[in-house]
Amino acid sequence: MADKHVSERLIALLSGRGEDLGAEWAEKVTGSLGGRVARAEVERELREIYAALVAALSDGSVDGYDEAFGEVRALLTELSRNRALQGFTPTETAVSVFALKQVLEPSLVGEDSDADAYLRFAALLDTLGLFTIEVYSRTREELIAAQAEQLLELSTPVVKLWEGVIGVPLVGTLDSARTMVVMEKMLQALIDTGSEQAIIDITGVPTVDTEVAQHLLKTVVAARLMGAECTISGIRPQIAQTIVALGIDFGDIVTKSTLADALRHALRRSGTTVSRTAPQAGAR
Amino acid sequence: MTERVPILRIRQVLLVSIQTDLDDQDVLLLQDDLAQAVVDSGAHGVVIDITAVEIVDSFVGRMLATIASLSRLLDAQTVLVGMRPAVAITLVELGLSLGGVRTALTLDKGLRMLEDDRVERGSEGTAPDAVAHA
Amino acid sequence: MTGPSRTSEVLEITTTAGVVQARQQVRVLAQQCRLSLVDQTKLITAASELARNTLVHGGGGTMTALLVEERARRGVRLSFADHGPGIADVDLALTDGWTSGTGMGLGLSGSKRLVDDFVLDTTPGEGTTVTITKWGR
Incomplete structure (x- = not known):
């Protein structure tokens, strides 16, 4: 099974730099949010996602909509909803996922470069990134609908x-x-x-x-x-x-x-x- | 499961309060009973309370309009009281405006409406009333 | 996620008591569907008109009631079917005030205004089926 093989190599890639990679990821995300979310908070969110991601990969899947990624999607849903409610932009929301790509890029340079695994992983992160944007826009829509209803109540006094x-x-x-x-x-x-x-x-x-x-x-x-x-x-x-x-x-x-x-x-x-x-x- | 809606008489007014979901036969029965009761009692007013009624369809609507016309012929005024907002909105959408049926918000206001009418009519000076008051 | 989502209930309408039962059954469904009070009242009134039509003009028939779900909205769908004489001129039957006898001639046209979807299917000599749907807001 090709997928199995790829995911094994991905796990190696991810856990190879372990803590290091996690810190760098959190650094990038915190930076792009302009300090509006505390570093510790970002780290906690990402550590959970990271753990769930590795767990899903060990199941041998690289399809973001696979059952194995249920936990990852649940965490991303929570993250997207929070960002949407706090008034962040879609970019600031999706960056949590996409930043991981940038962080992994340096691993491609050098002897142990693994372009194939990286590309598969990039595709996976794209799927998850789009997923966060979907949740984001759905949350905003709910918010707008709720506000419209409140406005309706407010604007019709008896x-x-x-x-x-x-x-x-x-x-x-x-x-x-x-x-x-x-x-x-x-x-x-x-x-x-x-x-x-x-x-x-x-x-x-x-x-x-x-x-x-x-x-x-x-x-x-x-x-x-x-x-x-x-x-x-x-x-x-x-x-x-x-x-x-x-x-x-x-x-x-x-x-x-x-x-x-x-x-x-x-x-x-x-x-x-x-x-x-x-x-x-x-x-x- | 035919049930008769009770018709109460309070002085010169007949009071009908619909409390249950009536089937079409019950509705027709009520119409007949009420016409008979107006004749028997010589009442000058009929109050139909529909506070508890959740649905008025065209059949019940027609009954209400018929009772109003009937009692007018028998020299009695009909007042429909307590229609719920949702029922009123639905009737309008259905296309029934119950023209010719007088309405009041509450039973109390409906009874007062009939009283005021009587005073007005009495002041026009019908002989028997004048004697009775004297 | 389209189409019927629950098992439907079929009610026989052969007496005036059947019309009352139809109203009560529709009320339960409308509440399950969380329709607003006004929408509930409109739907039950429409059901009452159509159930009476089934009884009076169709010589009795059935009401099939079910909750439906479609594109993230929920609704109540009712289908009234009879094997009566059918309706020869549908346009005329849907005109306000037109009546074949009893009633005020508001049964069909009026109930159409009370619901969101209204489908009339009739064949002279074979029968009539009216299907209505009220969606939650």
Whole structure:
């Protein structure tokens, strides 16, 4: 078995310089990370990977996706995830693997050079390097998805404006997903606060497309089914134009130009009267 | 496994609270029972509480709309109370807006709605009521 | 990693009680799949409409329910099959408000809006199969 032979020679190559090689490897990696990870930490990580690598090679395999490399991949996954979460670049992550190649290079010079083994080993390290980058990007994607979700939560507050009146101030671009989140949150808030009036204020929304307008309409109808009334306020002229141009019928849904007008309307409907007290200071 | 939904009478209001997952026959039975009860009791209002209901499909939706129309013919107002947000969203998506059915957030608000109605109607001055109040 | 991942359950729908059972079975699956409350409600409502169609228009039939996994997303897939008269004009049957008799004519068109995937397979005289899928978000 050729693989068996190659891996034996690789083990010889790796263990030949033992500690020496490990230290050099750690040195290179620490340097490229600009001291943002402690040397001791890097050494610990690499020593584990090194040990797992030698163990895998003694199983006679040089294929990075082989079962024998399960432990190596697990360690690299952990390393990549940590680097990704700490904000390192993909290069700074993969260097942990690729640096080993550079460290081994000098072994090729001289009498005991073993080009064949080195090439096989380089191919193995390439595979593992790509693996770390894959894990890295997957972790980043998860991070971005989680942040997008948090942002969605943050950007859709439902506030109590008055006893029995809640407000949903929308700011920024509305897409279908976000509008749906708002819709559900607002309807739940009606129940939680026992409010019969809701105001959806879209002053901070630059544009509205058909789908979003439809979602807003559906929200209003759903609220009615639950026994509450919605008022939409802050429709900008451009949005009004869009709504008319798209032929969307807002039917008998009450719209007001400002949040203040909408609140006055909601209060009147809920039977609350607001009156200005006589200007005492002036009428002395 | 046919089960009858109890219809309670509180003064001039009939109260129905749906607590279980009804099959279509139970739903039709409830519709008939309720129409009969409105006639027998002379109630002026019907409150249907669906706080516990997790699903309203087009069949139940049609029953609710029918009850509302029926009771209107029999001179009673129907108020549907306690619809859950998820149910409301689903009904809208399904294409049912239950036009003509009045709704309220809670049982309490629904009962008050019927009371206010009665006061309004009473103030228009129907003779028997006026005598009764005097 | 494509296609059915669990054993499917087959439910007979021959009475109105079968429609209730269908709803309950779908609820259990939807919860296992961790669908949001709104998505659960939409799926169960769609199942209720289609199960009733199977019973009323198809003269009874079956519901096959299973959890599916595809490209790292999970969903619930339901298949309603009957050997009834089938649907002659599919486009018409999917129009809002069109009804062959009982109901409000929202069964097919409405349940289509409530789910992510909707496949209608019908042959006049042989029967109808409607397969729907709701994916977790």
